[in-house]
Amino acid sequence: MAVSTIYSTQALNSTHFFTSSSSSKQVFFYRRQNNRRFNTIITCAAQQTVVIGLAADSGCGKSTFMRRLTSVFGGAAEPPKGGNPDSNTLISDMTTVICLDDYHSLDRTGRKEKGVTALDPRANDFDLMYEQVKALKSGIAVEKPIYNHVTGLLDAPELIQPPKILVIEGLHPMFDERVRDLLDFSIYLDISNEVKFAWKIQRDMAERGHSLESIKASIEARKPDFEAFIDPQKQYADAVIEVLPTQLIPDDNEGKVLRVRLIMKEGVKYFSPVYLFDEGSTISWIPCGRKLTCSYPGIKFNYAPDSYFDHEVSVVEMDGQFDRLDELIYVESHLSNLSTKFYGEVTQQMLKHADFPGSNNGTGLFQTIVGLKIRDLYEQLIANKATAPAEAAKA
Numbered sequence: 176m177a178v179s180t181i182y183s184t185q186a187l188n189s190t191h192f193f194t195s196s197s198s199s200k201q202v203f204f205y206r207r208q209n210n211r212r213f214n215t216i217i218t219c220a221a222q223q224t225v226v227i228g229l230a231a232d233s234g235c236g237k238s239t240f241m242r243r244l245t246s247v248f249g250g251a252a253e254p255p256k257g258g259n260p261d262s263n264t265l266i267s268d269m270t271t272v273i274c275l276d277d278y279h280s281l282d283r284t285g286r287k288e289k290g291v292t293a294l295d296p297r298a299n300d301f302d303l304m305y306e307q308v309k310a311l312k313s314g315i316a317v318e319k320p321i322y323n324h325v326t327g328l329l330d331a332p333e334l335i336q337p338p339k340i341l342v343i344e345g346l347h348p349m350f351d352e353r354v355r356d357l358l359d360f361s362i363y364l365d366i367s368n369e370v371k372f373a374w375k376i377q378r379d380m381a382e383r384g385h386s387l388e389s390i391k392a393s394i395e396a397r398k399p400d401f402e403a404f405i406d407p408q409k410q411y412a413d414a415v416i417e418v419l420p421t422q423l424i425p426d427d428n429e430g431k432v433l434r435v436r437l438i439m440k441e442g443v444k445y446f447s448p449v450y451l452f453d454e455g456s457t458i459s460w461i462p463c464g465r466k467l468t469c470s471y472p473g474i475k476f477n478y479a480p481d482s483y484f485d486h487e488v489s490v491v492e493m494d495g496q497f498d499r500l501d502e503l504i505y506v507e508s509h510l511s512n513l514s515t516k517f518y519g520e521v522t523q524q525m526l527k528h529a530d531f532p533g534s535n536n537g538t539g540l541f542q543t544i545v546g547l548k549i550r551d552l553y554e555q556l557i558a559n560k561a562t563a564p565a566e567a568a569k570a
């Protein structure tokens with residue numbers, strides 16, 4: 176196959192080479208960076224990929240959320256078959272989840288040498304992220320780099336085919352304006368410092384053998400960059416899940432009971448916020464103790480319109496935790512606009528993953544609801560695309 180170079184451009188410390196086949200529908204382009212080559216291969220542009228962004232700091236529940244989301248679409252999400260065992264990618268029939276850590280341009284040693292954290296934009300390659308997400312969105316396969324969390328090195332790239340739904344999760348899905356504009360829906364997991372600390376201790380001490388002092392030091396070291404580069408992304412999110420200490424226990428410092436707020440932007444295409452009882456009203460609801468078993472400190476819901484970074488939003492809030500997950504159906508029956516396909520689907524999903532962290536509180540409930548809203552958004556987008564050519568032909 177005759178392949179000719181069309182042009183190359185110099186950007187940052189990398190060079191882009193665009194090449195195309197003279198005879199087929201295929202187009203290849205590749206980029207050299209730090210003596211490594213990243214290929215992009217056009218395979219088929221018939222399908223368009225829906226792109227979802229999920230932003231949060233490390234250890235804030237992104238993986239758990241992803242497992243709930245992919246389960247809504249059915250099928251198990253697994254790393255690419257026969258690929259790098261340390262791949263961060265998860266693929267199921269409908270979804271591909273890529274971790275944006277793979278766009279770290281500096282490896283662990285490189286960051287140490289330059290004195291920057293992984294949260295710093297200078298440690299990440301936004302040009303490549305943009306090119307590859309754009310390519311996948313338009314049906315083009317890419318060879319994406321892999322950041323190996325075991326070795327701290329950048330491994331050989333892996334081939335990613337365009338999926339029906341691409342989820343880009345990590346520290347910076349909404350940081351770069353070009354990438355942000357590619358998102359069909361975006362979510363930010365906003366975990367308050369107190370709760371983040373409790374979760375980190377639970378995971379990094381129990382599962383990774385870190386000391387309390389080293390966990391505290393790592394949180395403190397990341398704070399300035401978190402505040403400068405990660406946290407501001409929440410202003411762009413279509414949905415924010417905010418996790419705070421409970422208000423039901425005065426001066427609680429255990430961080431076990433949580434107050435969780437689902438903040439939903441109004442006016443987002445294909446997304447209509449969930450509401451409690453009466454859309455647009457302000458409601459405070461303590462569910463009946465006979466219909467929903469709840470031990471101390473109980474459960475309280477709130478629902479109200481609000482404003483968030485100058486955007487009109489609806490907020491549903493749950494403080495407290497469920498004792499019996501099967502009774503969640505009582506709460507589900509009082510929520511509207513859930514985008515379920517049958518009565519009780521939220522409860523069914525929650526029961527299916529009762530062992531996931533957060534299944535007894537608002538984190539699991541709202542992650543499940545956002546998963547169902549994303550399925551609905553995907554179905555509307557696809558249906559709209561299918562009718563668009565017919566409509567255009569009629570005009």
Ligand SMILES: Nc1ncnc2c1ncn2[C@@H]1O[C@H](COP(=O)(O)OP(=O)(O)OP(=O)(O)O)[C@@H](O)[C@H]1O
Nearest residue numbers: 232233234235236237238239374377378532533538
């Ligand atoms: N809703 C929750 N309730 C309680 N604990 C939680 C919840 N979500 C996550 N955690 C705790 O935080 C840890 C990290 O969760 P998870 O692996 O989903 O986060 P992550 O953002 O993907 O992390 P990383 O980016 O570091 O891989 C879990 O092991 C668990 O201890």
Ligand SMILES: O=C(CO)[C@H](O)[C@H](O)COP(=O)(O)O
Nearest residue numbers: 232233276283293324327346
């Ligand atoms: O914030 C992170 C993303 O979740 C990690 O700290 C970052 O990716 C660097 O990884 P590692 O600590 O394994 O070198």
